[in-house]
Amino acid sequence: MKKETLIIGGGITGLSLAWELSCLGISSTIVEKAPFMGGHVSNFACKATQTCQKCGACQLEDYLSKVHKAENVDLMVSSTVDSLTQNGRDFKAMILQRKSMIVSDKCDDCGLCLKVCPVEGALFYPAFDSRLYISNEKCLNSIGVHCEICAQICPQGAVELQEKSREVETEVASIAICTGFSPYDPTQKLKFGYPRVPGVITSLELDSILRTGNFQSAAFGETPKSIAFIQCVGSRDPRSGTNYCSQICCGVSIRLARLIKNRYPDINLTIFYMDIQTFEREFDRTLDRAQSDINFIRAMPSEIHSDEDGFPRVVYHGGDETRQMALFDMVVLSVGIVPRDPDLPGSFPGLWKNRDGFIGSDDNGVDAGHPGIFVAGAAQGPKSISACVSHAILAASQIKRYLDRTMRGE
Amino acid sequence: MSGRVTQSVFLKGVHRIQEEASSKVLILGGDEYGIRIAEVLKNNAFDSTVLFEPNEKYPANPKAEIVQGLILNISGFMGNFSVQIETSSNVTHSKFGYIVAAQPPHRKSKINAFAINDSKSIYNLSEFKDYLKSGGRLPERKDRWRHIAFFFDLKGSSEVSQFETLVSVLDRLETEDRLQPYVFTRNLKVASPGLDARFRYHRQRGVVFFKFDNGDPVINQDENGSVITFVEPLLGEQMELTPDIMVFDEILGPTDSLKPILNLIPSSPAFAPYLQPESSRFQGVETPKAGIYAVGPSRGVFDIESLNADVQAVTVAILKASMEKPDLSGKGVASVDHGKCTFCLTCLRLCPHGAIGFISRPEIDPLSCRACGVCVVECPMGAIEIRPLGDFTHSTETVSRPIKLIVCAKSGLQAAAKIKAGILSDVEIIALQCAGNVSAASLLEYFRDGARGVIVAGCFKGNCASIYGSTLAERRVGYAAEILNQAGFDPERLEFTSVAGNTPETVVEAIMKLKSRIHHY
Numbered sequence: 001m002k003k004e005t006l007i008i009g010g011g012i013t014g015l016s017l018a019w020e021l022s023c024l025g026i027s028s029t030i031v032e033k034a035p036f037m038g039g040h041v042s043n044f045a046c047k048a049t050q051t052c053q054k055c056g057a058c059q060l061e062d063y064l065s066k067v068h069k070a071e072n073v074d075l076m077v078s079s080t081v082d083s084l085t086q087n088g089r090d091f092k093a094m095i096l097q098r099k100s101m102i103v104s105d106k107c108d109d110c111g112l113c114l115k116v117c118p119v120e121g122a123l124f125y126p127a128f129d130s131r132l133y134i135s136n137e138k139c140l141n142s143i144g145v146h147c148e149i150c151a152q153i154c155p156q157g158a159v160e161l162q163e164k165s166r167e168v169e170t171e172v173a174s175i176a177i178c179t180g181f182s183p184y185d186p187t188q189k190l191k192f193g194y195p196r197v198p199g200v201i202t203s204l205e206l207d208s209i210l211r212t213g214n215f216q217s218a219a220f221g222e223t224p225k226s227i228a229f230i231q232c233v234g235s236r237d238p239r240s241g242t243n244y245c246s247q248i249c250c251g252v253s254i255r256l257a258r259l260i261k262n263r264y265p266d267i268n269l270t271i272f273y274m275d276i277q278t279f280e281r282e283f284d285r286t287l288d289r290a291q292s293d294i295n296f297i298r299a300m301p302s303e304i305h306s307d308e309d310g311f312p313r314v315v316y317h318g319g320d321e322t323r324q325m326a327l328f329d330m331v332v333l334s335v336g337i338v339p340r341d342p343d344l345p346g347s348f349p350g351l352w353k354n355r356d357g358f359i360g361s362d363d364n365g366v367d368a369g370h371p372g373i374f375v376a377g378a379a380q381g382p383k384s385i386s387a388c389v390s391h392a393i394l395a396a397s398q399i400k401r402y403l404d405r406t407m408r409g410e
Numbered sequence: 411m412s413g414r415v416t417q418s419v420f421l422k423g424v425h426r427i428q429e430e431a432s433s434k435v436l437i438l439g440g441d442e443y444g445i446r447i448a449e450v451l452k453n454n455a456f457d458s459t460v461l462f463e464p465n466e467k468y469p470a471n472p473k474a475e476i477v478q479g480l481i482l483n484i485s486g487f488m489g490n491f492s493v494q495i496e497t498s499s500n501v502t503h504s505k506f507g508y509i510v511a512a513q514p515p516h517r518k519s520k521i522n523a524f525a526i527n528d529s530k531s532i533y534n535l536s537e538f539k540d541y542l543k544s545g546g547r548l549p550e551r552k553d554r555w556r557h558i559a560f561f562f563d564l565k566g567s568s569e570v571s572q573f574e575t576l577v578s579v580l581d582r583l584e585t586e587d588r589l590q591p592y593v594f595t596r597n598l599k600v601a602s603p604g605l606d607a608r609f610r611y612h613r614q615r616g617v618v619f620f621k622f623d624n625g626d627p628v629i630n631q632d633e634n635g636s637v638i639t640f641v642e643p644l645l646g647e648q649m650e651l652t653p654d655i656m657v658f659d660e661i662l663g664p665t666d667s668l669k670p671i672l673n674l675i676p677s678s679p680a681f682a683p684y685l686q687p688e689s690s691r692f693q694g695v696e697t698p699k700a701g702i703y704a705v706g707p708s709r710g711v712f713d714i715e716s717l718n719a720d721v722q723a724v725t726v727a728i729l730k731a732s733m734e735k736p737d738l739s740g741k742g743v744a745s746v747d748h749g750k751c752t753f754c755l756t757c758l759r760l761c762p763h764g765a766i767g768f769i770s771r772p773e774i775d776p777l778s779c780r781a782c783g784v785c786v787v788e789c790p791m792g793a794i795e796i797r798p799l800g801d802f803t804h805s806t807e808t809v810s811r812p813i814k815l816i817v818c819a820k821s822g823l824q825a826a827a828k829i830k831a832g833i834l835s836d837v838e839i840i841a842l843q844c845a846g847n848v849s850a851a852s853l854l855e856y857f858r859d860g861a862r863g864v865i866v867a868g869c870f871k872g873n874c875a876s877i878y879g880s881t882l883a884e885r886r887v888g889y890a891a892e893i894l895n896q897a898g899f900d901p902e903r904l905e906f907t908s909v910a911g912n913t914p915e916t917v918v919e920a921i922m923k924l925k926s927r928i929h930h931y
Contacts, residue, residue: 016693023730046910052873056690061824061911109830130830130914213915236606243610247601275597275621281688281710283567298623356603365719381603386690390719393694397722400729401453 003027003074003170005399006093008081008342009178011039013377013388015063017176018073020396026403027072029170031079031095035133036126037064039180041385043126043204045211047255049262054280055255056385078136082167084175084346089372089406093170098142099162104131106158113150113159123150134159173406174372174399177359178392179342181378184234184242184335192233192333193304199312200304203229203252203334210259224329226268227260228314229253230301235336236274244356246336247382251279253334254290261293270295270326272316279384304331337382348373356381366395372406374399431489432507433732434458437474438481438667439512440466443706443721447512448474450725459506461495463513463667477502481670484509487767487775488701488731508701508728511668511685512720515707518661523565526629526636531655535560535575538657542582548589549654555588559638559653562595564626570599571712572659577605579657580612591617592651594627594640602713629656664708675699677762677877684710691820691875694723698877699764700778703727734777742843743779743796744786746772750793757785757794762846762876782876783847787886796847811838812862813924815917817909818845820875822867824911829918837921845869846879850890853904857894863924867909867917880908902927 005021007014010032018028036042044057067073079097086092102113102123109132117123122138125131140147141163151159183204186194194200201209209215215223231253235246250273257269271294280286290296299316307313312331318324339357350370352360359375361367368375376395377388435451435458437444444460451458452474462468462478469476479497486492491506519534526532531549533541548556562568562576576593583589591612598619600606613619620627620643627640638651664683671685672678675698681687685704686697695703705720706712746757748771757774758766765778766785774785774794786794815837817823823841826834842848845868856864866887868880884906891901907920 020726020730023733024726025733044912046870046913048870048873048908048910048913050908051871052689052869052910054688054690054872058821058873058910058912059690062690062820065824065911130828211912236600238607238610243607244603245600245606250601275600277597277601278567278569278599279601281684287567296623298621354603355607364722365715387716389690389693390716390723393723393726394719397726400726 003029003072003172004403005029005174005176006031006081006091006170006172007176007178008344009039009180009377009379010034010037010075010077011178011180011377011388012041012060012063012385013180013379013392014039014176014178015060015067016389017178017376017392017395019063019066019070020393021399022067022070022072024396024400025072026396026400027074028176029074029076029095029172030067031081032075032077033080033136035078035101035136036129037067037075037077040183040204042129043208043211045207045256045259047259049258053255053258054386055251056389059385059389076168079168080343081345084344084348086346086348087171090171090173091175091372093172093175095168095170096165097168098136098165099160100134100139100141101160102132102134103158103160106156107132108156108158110155112153112155116149116153118147118149134161173403174374176395176399177342177344177368177373177375177379178377179340179379181337181382182340184240184246184338186233186333186335188240189233191303192230192301193306193312194333197304197306197312197331198310199224199329200331200333202233203249203256203332206256206332207252210256210263214263223264224267226270226328227257227330227332228270228272228312228326228328229257229332229334230304230314231271231273231334232300233333233335234338242336242338242356244382245277247277247387248279248384249334249336250277251384253332254279254286254294256332257294258290268295269293270297270328272297272299272301272314274298274300337378340379342379354381364394364398365391366398372402374402432491432505433489434506435508435510435728436461436491436493436504436506437510437512438671439510439514439705441514443514443717444512445469445472445474446721447510447705447724450721451728454725454729456508456725456728458510459504464498481667484670484674485767487765487778488699489777491701508703508731509671510695510703510705510724511671511708512705512724513665513667513708515662515712516665518663520561520565520658520660524561524629524658526631529631531635531653533655533657535572535579535657535659538655539575539579542579548583548586551588551654555590556586556655557651557653558583558589558591558655558657559651560591560593560595561627561656561658562593563597563599563659564594564622566661567597568599568659569662569712570602570605571714572662573599573609574602574605574713576659577608577612580617581608584612584615592653593617593619594638595619595621596623597621602715662707662712664710668708671702674702675762675764676759677764680877684708686710687877689873689875691873695720695727698762700775701731731777742781743776744774744781744783744794745796746774747793747795750791752791752793754790756788756790760788761785762878780843780876781847782844782879783842784844784876784879784882786847787849787882796843808838810860811836812860812928813837813921814840814856814861814864815921816840816842816845816848816864816866817917818868818874818880819843821869821873821911822909822917825867825909825914825917828914833918833921844874844876844879845883846874846876848883848886850886850893853887853890854893857899857903862928863903864905865917865920865924866904866906867920868906870908870910873910884908900927 005028007030041060047053047055082096083094301316303315348370354360440462448458479495482494686709706717874880887906895901
């Protein structure tokens with residue numbers, strides 16, 4: 001099963017890279033550790049109001065269906081790269097794949113397995129999918145404990161358990177690191193009260209609430225009457241170690257706010273910000289429209305605490321340096337993008353990290369510093385969905401160039 | 411048909427499918443990017459010509475074939491573009507396979523927006539950067555500190571690339587003695603790697619940033635120079651500054667010289683002056699028309715990093731296109747029945763992808779056609795046919811189901827795939843390449859053949875790969891509902907719903923609503 005490129009990470013970058021490579025006649029294997037492809041984007045809501053807001057989240061569905069049809073792309077879910085060694089110019093990779101799964105064609109959602117499973121969360125429905133999955137981390141079998149209660153009770157025989165991971169050895173000519181980002185962990189900022197203060201959530205949590213339905217069905221009980229967004233939580237903040245702009249959060253918050261305004265016109269919306277970044281064309285029109293029904297306050301709140309009734313209260317300093325307070329039903333922390341360790345086994349001389357902690361790349365933007373190893377998407381630095389796709393196209397061009405050269409023996 | 415109209419239509423559509431395709435690339439662009447695209451293409455065995463406009467500086471040692479001139483006319487299709495170029499000495503006609511729009515951005519000065527006169531000490535940001543780069547000096551003042559005022563993101567939003575330029579100008583000025591820079595701004599644009607840290611460095615070394623939420627600074631000029639009057643945003647105090655130099659950022663946009671290319675794409679009024687619709691349906695440098703690619707400013711991208719990515723993306727796009735084989739079997743591509751055609755040219759004017767041309771009769775270019783079906787439905791003679799793609803044929807199993815769900819393969823079909831089988835048990839899914847292929851007549855036929863309800867699920871406005879395919883579909887659903895109403899049927903048995911691949915719930919909602927209505931009958 002020799003493939004030309006091993007793509008680590010099946011998010012929007014890995015999928016679009018696999019597709020672009022496939023169009024150029026280059027075969028690839030995507031290794032994704034979750035039991036499904038898609039990464040962060042699979043939790044993002046479509047932000048369309050009456051018209052598309054160009055958030056790009058639907059591109060995931062597009063690339064998934066393309067990649068599934070492509071002949072020269074192998075998709076491996078529930079898989080991790082266990083070892084990686086140099087083999088001449090090529091690489092030898094050992095991939096561990098957990099094959100436990102629920103066959104969705106057979107499953108009729110009777111829910112019996114969920115009732116008998118001894119571990120909470122080992123069987124789960126992701127926010128975006130009506131199909132049931134087995135968690136790699138939580139299922140007892142994945143930690144070496146034999147258990148087949150769910151398989152025995154399933155009347156459809158839809159549960160296929162495998163105690164041992166399958167080992168797949170493969171040889172590849174190039175590697176693309178597409179491991180994406182981690183969201184900034186807002187518990188590091190005690191003053192913002194997450195998750196202590198009820199009603200304080202992250203922008204990712206809000207996105208996934210809006211993806212699956214509405215506020216009532218989430219843990220909040222009822223639809224909030226007022227929502228505040230706090231921008232730059234873990235961005236442009238040298239003290240948190242994030243000495244850069246995360247690039248995406250202004251677009252995320254303004255699109256989410258407009259989506260909420262469209263679904264619930266009575267909710268009052270406020271955005272606390274430092275500088276609003278340009279995120280689309282004809283930006284003045286976008287900003288004017290947003291400012292017509294969203295309250296923009298230029299301030300970084302100093303504190304969020306719970307008031308007597310248990311609602312989040314935002315303390316900030318207004319333009320005239322006075323201390324002000326505002327009460328909201330919900331406060332959304334617009335969390336930034338921070339680097340995620342790609343967990344690349346083995347050591348490859350040349351790989352480096354840039355000053356912000358992301359995987360370093362040379363001037364062309366995707367060469368990771370070791371011959372044959374490339375980096376694309378948010379693993380290399382903060383990027384929007386469409387910027388990830390553009391970066392994947394760039395990576396495809398450079399991987400092709402590299403493979404052409406190696407074939408010629410240069 | 412008037413002679414004038416006929417001529418422009420004829421010129422637009424000249425093409426000859428039978429001719430051998432060219433793989434030569436015409437790159438429009440008068441700066442380093444055009445040349446770099448040519449170099450990358452050359453490494454991939456594509457020849458190209460870079461077109462510089464007459465006013466652009468001819469490079470000293472060009473590493474590519476360069477022609478200096480103006481495009482008079484472009485026509486044709488991928489592999490067969492015929493281009494008329496006027497050079498200083500003559501008018502040439504050449505054939506190209508692909509066209510890349512890589513012109514530098516159009517820069518609009520903001521100086522006029524401040525109602526002041528351009529004078530010696532007033533610069534546009536790009537001019538000032540070039541002035542310093544070419545060794546230009548700041549005026550010397552023995553008696554006092556010099557003041558330089560920058561204006562950024564006021565009187566219209568600015569791009570991150572402009573802020574990057576401003577910060578590099580600040581870098582360059584750092585060594586100047588007794589110089590105080592001020593930046594008058596609304597929002598700093600720091601969304602680029604490392605830029606926020608560079609900005610913070612300058613703020614810490616003493617560059618003063620004033621951010622205005624409202625009440626822009628006012629500039630007054632007299633014979634002694636300029637005075638900036640403003641209310642300091644943090645203290646709320648009235649202040650005055652007498653700058654030695656004022657520098658204004660600029661509004662960046664696509665160049666006017668995209669017009670001949672925009673004219674090749676009938677859907678371009680929806681996205682002009684850009685060459686690419688602002689939609690995730692168009693990846694990288696792709697445009698609605700095959701063989702035409704938009705780089706940087708022509709698609710609204712101005713920062714260096716994205717521009718560099720675009721340079722490479724051109725080669726990827728052209729390699730992909732060159733591997734595509736024309737599907738001459740007609741499967742999944744529209745074709746014209748020339749017996750029925752009356753030469754009204756509706757199809758030619760409406761094709762969102764500019765895939766239809768005219769020599770002696772309308773011809774559909776198979777490589778440019780995206781099978782959206784807009785022409786099929788709009789043809790008054792019913793002369794255009796499009797056969798559905800293999801995956802989407804009706805199955806006899808589902809044909810008797812009472813609810814028809816007509817979906818766009820790019821959105822509704824993906825959403826439907828996420829819906830539980832139970833909900834779809836009495837729904838027949840009919841997939842089209844684009845909702846633009848839905849006609850009012852076909853909708854009524856479903857009812858005639860026994861359907862109890864019909865839902866058309868097309869893309870959200872602004873997300874249609876055929877620009878206005880889903881808008882047309884919504885309109886036609888409206889016509890058909892009106893006809894149902896006049897015939898005495900409940901028009902709400904027929905519904906259009908906007909959908910994206912990740913919003914199956916909107917389709918479920920539409921199905922449930924329809925089902926509950928049908929149960930009343």
